[in-house]
Amino acid sequence: MGLLDLFSKEKREERALANLIRRATHKYLQSPERYKAMEGLANEGSDAALYGLLCRFGMVYDKSIDDEQEKEWAFDTIAAKGRTALPAVTRYLRSADSVSWPLRLLPKVASKEEEFALVEQVLAEHEPGYERDPTKKIQLLRHLSQQKDPRAPSLVAPYLADMDEGVRFAAVESLLRLKNEEVAREALLQVFVSDTEESLRLRIRIAEGFAELGWLVHGYRGGVEKKLPEGFQLDREGHILDRKRSE
Numbered sequence: 736m737g738l739l740d741l742f743s744k745e746k747r748e749e750r751a752l753a754n755l756i757r758r759a760t761h762k763y764l765q766s767p768e769r770y771k772a773m774e775g776l777a778n779e780g781s782d783a784a785l786y787g788l789l790c791r792f793g794m795v796y797d798k799s800i801d802d803e804q805e806k807e808w809a810f811d812t813i814a815a816k817g818r819t820a821l822p823a824v825t826r827y828l829r830s831a832d833s834v835s836w837p838l839r840l841l842p843k844v845a846s847k848e849e850e851f852a853l854v855e856q857v858l859a860e861h862e863p864g865y866e867r868d869p870t871k872k873i874q875l876l877r878h879l880s881q882q883k884d885p886r887a888p889s890l891v892a893p894y895l896a897d898m899d900e901g902v903r904f905a906a907v908e909s910l911l912r913l914k915n916e917e918v919a920r921e922a923l924l925q926v927f928v929s930d931t932e933e934s935l936r937l938r939i940r941i942a943e944g945f946a947e948l949g950w951l952v953h954g955y956r957g958g959v960e961k962k963l964p965e966g967f968q969l970d971r972e973g974h975i976l977d978r979k980r981s982e
């Protein structure tokens with residue numbers, strides 16, 4: 736085989752792969768046609784093909800039941816590849832705008848340490864601050880809330896200062912679920928008493944969390960009393976009490 740023949744074969748393979756990806760993610764094809772293309776990608780099995788299969792998660796089909804079934808098929812197929820799918824999942828996790836599906840895949844294809852390191856790396860690419868679409872940050876923070884890793888709270892806490900209220904709320908939720916008082920208590924109280932924080936639902940969630948976890952507000956009692964939402968009160972020791980729960 737000559738050099739030109741080799742290049743020609745590679746080009747044909749590239750075009751064939753690109754066509755499979757295009758058909759697997761084509762919104763206006765019928766579901767059976769997309770399945771055929773997705774099966775082709777799975778059988779091809781290269782990093783590029785698996786990345787193309789992952790791209791199916793980024794397309795929303797009008798028929799919601801078919802859309803969910805196709806994504807579940809893609810999920811199960813990629814998960815079955817095990818560690819061989821990790822490079823493709825890593826690439827997609829870093830490049831996609833919405834990452835709920837690849838985050839679900841991570842435990843199937845990576846070790847716990849690899850999973851945490853990758854989430855940490857991707858989150859570092861989306862620092863606290865303005866971002867046109869904060870969806871990815873929110874999904875990463877929610878994923879961290881499920882990690883039983885002592886490093887997780889310190890990764891989450893800086894996002895209490897994000898410009899987007901949804902990101903800040905996700906950070907509050909994550910810190911409360913992680914239950915690391917040493918990292919979270921003072922950081923949450925600083926947000927709670929801040930005059931620049933305008934979100935009532937955020938303060939309510941912090942108050943609910945402190946009431947559930949029994950964390951004290953010592954050092955911030957005066958500020959907390961001024962900002963305490965309706966339905967909550969402080970006891971003598973400095974616990975937030977949720978009157979709705981006691982009724």
